Amino acid sequence: MHGLSIGALILFNVVLAVYFLIGNGGYGVLVIASWVSVWICKRRHSYENLQPLRESPSTPPVTVIIPALNEQEIIVDAVRTVLCNDYPGIQVVVVDDGSSDETLARLASAFELGPINLIPRCPLRTRPVRAFHLSRTLPNLMVVSKENGGKPDALNAGLNVCRTPYFCTLDADCILEPDAILRLMCRVVRSPLNVVASGGTVGVLNGCTVAEGKVTKVNLPRTGLERFQVIEYMRSFLFGRTGWSRMGGTLIISGAFALFHRQTVVEAGGFNGDTVTEDMELVVRLRRWALEHGRTIRTAFSSDPVCWVLCPDTLEMLGRQRRRWQLGLCQTLWKNRAMFFDPAFGTLGSLSLPFHALVEALGTVVEAVGYIMIPLAAWLDPALLSFLVPLVLFSLAYSALISLAAVVLEESTHRLYPTARQLATMLPYALLENFGYRQLLLWYRCAGVARFLTGFHKWETVAHVPPAELAAG
Numbered sequence: 312m313h314g315l316s317i318g319a320l321i322l323f324n325v326v327l328a329v330y331f332l333i334g335n336g337g338y339g340v341l342v343i344a345s346w347v348s349v350w351i352c353k354r355r356h357s358y359e360n361l362q363p364l365r366e367s368p369s370t371p372p373v374t375v376i377i378p379a380l381n382e383q384e385i386i387v388d389a390v391r392t393v394l395c396n397d398y399p400g401i402q403v404v405v406v407d408d409g410s411s412d413e414t415l416a417r418l419a420s421a422f423e424l425g426p427i428n429l430i431p432r433c434p435l436r437t438r439p440v441r442a443f444h445l446s447r448t449l450p451n452l453m454v455v456s457k458e459n460g461g462k463p464d465a466l467n468a469g470l471n472v473c474r475t476p477y478f479c480t481l482d483a484d485c486i487l488e489p490d491a492i493l494r495l496m497c498r499v500v501r502s503p504l505n506v507v508a509s510g511g512t513v514g515v516l517n518g519c520t521v522a523e524g525k526v527t528k529v530n531l532p533r534t535g536l537e538r539f540q541v542i543e544y545m546r547s548f549l550f551g552r553t554g555w556s557r558m559g560g561t562l563i564i565s566g567a568f569a570l571f572h573r574q575t576v577v578e579a580g581g582f583n584g585d586t587v588t589e590d591m592e593l594v595v596r597l598r599r600w601a602l603e604h605g606r607t608i609r610t611a612f613s614s615d616p617v618c619w620v621l622c623p624d625t626l627e628m629l630g631r632q633r634r635r636w637q638l639g640l641c642q643t644l645w646k647n648r649a650m651f652f653d654p655a656f657g658t659l660g661s662l663s664l665p666f667h668a669l670v671e672a673l674g675t676v677v678e679a680v681g682y683i684m685i686p687l688a689a690w691l692d693p694a695l696l697s698f699l700v701p702l703v704l705f706s707l708a709y710s711a712l713i714s715l716a717a718v719v720l721e722e723s724t725h726r727l728y729p730t731a732r733q734l735a736t737m738l739p740y741a742l743l744e745n746f747g748y749r750q751l752l753l754w755y756r757c758a759g760v761a762r763f764l765t766g767f768h769k770w771e772t773v774a775h776v777p778p779a780e781l782a783a784g
Contacts, residue, residue: 327681327699327702330670331705333669334669334670334674335709337670338709338713340554341550341551341555342554342716344557345550345557345720346720348553348554348556348557348614349549349614349724350724364493364497366399371400371476371477372400372401372476373402373478373492373496374401374402374469374473374475374478375393375396375403375404375478375480375481376406376469376473376478376479377389377390377393377403377469377481377483378408378462378483379408380408380409380459380465380772381411381412382410382414382484383417385483386405387417387422388521389481389483390418390421390452392485392486394451394452394524395489396487396489398493402475403452404455404469405452405454406455406457406466406469407454407455408461409457409460415456418444419454422446422452423446424444424446425444425447426443427444427445428443431471433471434471434581435468435471435580437460437464437465437467439457440455440456440457440458441458444456453472455469461584461770462589462770463581463582463583464582466480466589467581470577470581470582473573476572476573477496477499477571478573479492479571480567480571481618482567484620484621485567485568485620486519486525486526486620487618488618491568491618495509498613502611505609506609507572507575507576507601507608508561508564508597508610508611509570509610509611510552510611511568511613511615511618512549512613512614512615512617512618513544513548513619514619514620514727515532515544515620516620516622517532517624518531518533518537519619529728530733531728532622535740536623536625536626536629536748541737542717542740542741543744545717545721546714549720549721550716550717550720553612555612555663558662560658560659560663561594561610561611561612561659562591562595562659562667563590563594564590564594564610564612567618567620568618571593575600575606575608578600586643586646587635587769588643591643592639592642594610595650595659596647597610598610598650599656602656614725623773631771632771632773634755634756636756636759637760638759638763640672641763642763644664644667645763647664650664651665652665672760675756676757676760679754682703684699685700707746710745710749711741711746714741714742714744714745715741717741718734718737718738722734
């Protein structure tokens with residue numbers, strides 16, 4: 312039995328080595344691709360003139376759809392930030408998804424809403440709509456009140472009244488940079504391919520000062536938990552999503568801030584509620600739908616449009632968010648497993664989907680078991696530690712190096728946190744993130760995998776930070 316245990320440990324060491332080789336090698340390729348892409352984006356940003364797009368009568372109008380459920384504390388500010396956006400012909404549709412608080416009442420008071428008779432064409436089935444409201448002072452603002460059906464259902468209800476060729480999804484806890492939508496659309500209209508989905512960078516709003524719907528001062532959050540998320544967001548958006556976009560393998564476009572071609576999304580069936588990450592599921596489904604219908608499309612990510620979003624400030628809320636993200640990833644990968652290694656789907660099928668399945672989904676379990684194996688190996692055969700411990704430490708050091716590179720890349724290009732003091736604060740967090748915070752996230756992600764395996768499908772709600780705390784930051 313002892314010999315069998317030793318053999319199992321040796322086999323696991325081989326599996327762990329292969330996992331780290333594929334994962335770290337893949338991240339290395341993403342880093343190189345991202346550096347190239349971000350520097351190109353930065354150079355283009357320096358000379359790019361958005362004024363012609365802003366003034367051109369042919370610039371496609373955009374409808375911003377904001378799904379809202381019990382968002383009474385932030386919904387008015389969320390709408391105001393969109394109305395302040397520097398984009399011509401913008402329309403705003405807020406979908407109150409059966410809120411039990413004063414979300415609808417506060418919207419009605421702030422924007423002088425009045426009921427209107429509207430018979431939408433309803434290409435997408437949703438839960439029953441109670442009423443349509445139009446602002447008496449802002450004709451480009453509409454509020455849809457409906458029975459609760461979840462975020463995908465609310466987005467579909469917004470799509471049913473959308474009449475612009477493009478729409479933007481925006482979470483209620485988000486603040487847009489004034490030119491964010493304009494920059495997303497710039498990539499769409501100047502692309503030689505038909506871009507049907509485009510996303511931008513999401514920054515952490517916690518700690519920032521917000522006034523009149525705009526971020527007036529960018530600060531780092533106060534707590535270590537939130538600062539670790541700042542580093543994590545930098546790495547995820549600047550290296551992960553930028554790198555995959557550069558290679559044509561975009562899998563994730565954050566639904567917190569994304570631009571879509573309306574007709575394509577409607578023809579593909581709209582947003583689907585059979586996963587808890589409707590944004591990721593839609594991006595992958597669009598590629599599958601395009602192949603089935605003989606369409607050539609592109610999904611893209613650009614690092615320069617910025618949307619600021621509230622991140623969880625407690626362990627409970629962080630756990631809810633990360634369990635859902637991991638559950639949704641597993642659901643999406645399993646639903647589209649037939650696309651794995653299919654060259655017809657390009658980089659998405661050949662590399663991106665298999666990589667996410669092996670490293671981001673299955674790799675979560677492998678890494679967790681690796682930590683457990685260290686004390687087990689010490690008990691069974693200490694000689695095994697000479698391979699296992701250096702491998703784990705090298706992986707953690709490599710991940711810390713990538714986090715440091717993400718901070719350096721961000722501060723040498725976009726400079727969201729421009730002061731030397733902010734940079735000096737972020738660098739230690741980039742080093743320490745992989746020693747404690749990473750393992751905490753690993754616990755939540757393993758819980759997400761377990762929920763997938765047991766058929767769990769519940770959406771866990773993340774509570775928002777009150778605006779007063781944001782202003783105090």
